[in-house]
Amino acid sequence: MKICTTINEVRAASRAAQQSQKSLGLVPTMGALHEGHLSLVRAAKARCDSVVSTIFVNPTQFGPSEDFAKYPRMFEQDCEALEKEGVDLLFAPSVEEMYPAGATTFVTVEGLSERLCGKSRPGHFRGVTTIVSKLFNIVEPDAAFFGQKDAAQIAIIRRMVRDLNIPVEIVPCPIVREPDGLAMSSRNAYLDLQQRRVALVLHRSLMQVEELFRNGEDVSGKLIDEGKQIFQQEPSVRLDYFEIVDPNTLKPVPQVQKPALVAVAAFLGSTRLIDNVVLI
Numbered sequence: 001m002k003i004c005t006t007i008n009e010v011r012a013a014s015r016a017a018q019q020s021q022k023s024l025g026l027v028p029t030m031g032a033l034h035e036g037h038l039s040l041v042r043a044a045k046a047r048c049d050s051v052v053s054t055i056f057v058n059p060t061q062f063g064p065s066e067d068f069a070k071y072p073r074m075f076e077q078d079c080e081a082l083e084k085e086g087v088d089l090l091f092a093p094s095v096e097e098m099y100p101a102g103a104t105t106f107v108t109v110e111g112l113s114e115r116l117c118g119k120s121r122p123g124h125f126r127g128v129t130t131i132v133s134k135l136f137n138i139v140e141p142d143a144a145f146f147g148q149k150d151a152a153q154i155a156i157i158r159r160m161v162r163d164l165n166i167p168v169e170i171v172p173c174p175i176v177r178e179p180d181g182l183a184m185s186s187r188n189a190y191l192d193l194q195q196r197r198v199a200l201v202l203h204r205s206l207m208q209v210e211e212l213f214r215n216g217e218d219v220s221g222k223l224i225d226e227g228k229q230i231f232q233q234e235p236s237v238r239l240d241y242f243e244i245v246d247p248n249t250l251k252p253v254p255q256v257q258k259p260a261l262v263a264v265a266a267f268l269g270s271t272r273l274i275d276n277v278v279l280i
Contacts, residue, residue: 001079001082001083001087001088001089001090002088002089002090003079003089003090003092004089004090004091004092004093005091005092005093005094005097006093006097007093007097007098007138010052010089010091010138010139011138011139013089014052014089014138014139014140014141015140017049017050017088017089018140022048022049022050023047023048023049023050023142023143024048024049024050024051024052024139024140024141024142024143025044025045025047025048025050025051025052025141025142025143025144025145026044026051026052026053026054026135026136026139026141026143026144026145026168027040027041027044027051027052027053027054027087027144027145028053028054028056028131028132028135028144028146029053029054029055029056029078030055030056030057030058030071030186031055031056031057031072031073031074031075031078031186032071032072032073032074032078032186032189033074033077033078033081033082033186034176034184034185034186034188035176035184036147036149036175036176036183036184036185037147038081038085039147039173039174039176040145040146040147040173041053041082041085041086041087041145042085043145043171043173044143044145044171045085045086047143047171048141048142048143050088050089051086051087051088051089052087052088052089052090052091052139052141053082053087053089053090053091054090054091054092054093054135054139055075055078055090055091055092056091056092056093056098056131057071057073058098058127058128058131059095059099059127060099060106060123060126060127060130060131061123061124061125061126061127061128061131062124062127063121063122063123063124066121067187067190067270071186072186072189075092091135091138091139098131098134105130106126106127106129106130107126107129107130107133107160107164108125108126108129109125109129109156109159109160109163112125112152112155112156112159112249112250113125113126113129113156115152115245115250115251116152116241116243116245116250116263116265117152117265117274118152119241120240120241120265125152125153125156128153128156128157129156129157129160132144132157132160133160133164133166136161136166136168141168142168142169143168143169143170143171144157144168144169144170144171145171145173146170146171146172146173147172147173147174147175147176148172148173148174148175148276148278149175149183149184149185149274149275149276150274151172151247151261151263151276151278152250152263154170154172155247155248155249155250156250157170158170158248175275175276177203180200181200181203181204181207182196182199182200182202182203183202183203183273183274183275185273185274187271187272187273188273190269190270190271191268191271195236195268195269195271198234198236198237198268199237199268199273201230201231201233201234201237201266202264202266202273202274202275203275204230205227205228205230205231205242205264206227206262206264206275206276206277207277208226208227208230209223209224209226209227209244209262209277209279210262210277210279212226213256213279218255218256218257219254219255220244220252220253220254220255220256220260221254223244223256223262224242224243224244227242227262227264228242231266236268237266237267237268238266238267239264239265239266240264240265240266240267240272241263241264241265242262242263242264243262243263243264244256244260244261244262244263244279245260245261245263246260246261247259247260247261247278256279259278259279259280260278260279261276261277261278261279262276262277262278262279263275263276264276
């Protein structure tokens, strides 16, 4: 696995692959890799001739009171995992490499970036779309792979790609869960044993909503109320949002008449976790 730390290096490597008529898959990450990330790598390997992964903890998607400084960083361990999975190229730039001094240009998907996580984390999705657009410009992949756990992120990136005519296919990949149902997340490492147990309330609430939907309930307000009732069983958890939205526009839907995204975010102490399920 070749490791590049500069834009010029990774551009040269990716263009060499393209000149060899190799299809290029991109797996962007912030490191602290778990099985969810590695499943994206495997999906990319299955569909593309060459795979580029990135490790970059992006400061512009963190708010001033969020966990940028303490976000887990384990570069050597991550490199070993990526090499074992057969990644061809790792791009691990510095903040200074990705954001030149005096940089003032950002990419914003208006109308979507203010919904779900964007509502409680102002500026978060602006940071995401800015860094992802930079990576697309630098690597020029044929396809990019993202986890369904970040469903709002996928919708926003898809809209950005469409609006800006970026020639890349966005490939969503299924949520990877722990055996007890907790969605895998780098932030799970912040949880103590008690919080780890309590965190299952996110998945339980979604399963309750899914069961009710399968039994014929399609009114979003009633489904949301039932999901929120599950959270009342765990008073130590602070619910951020529980919404049912169109998976493409992220707008709330009053009734589930076509595929709908049930999305939840909650705080366990200072740790914020998200999860979702799609009702079909």
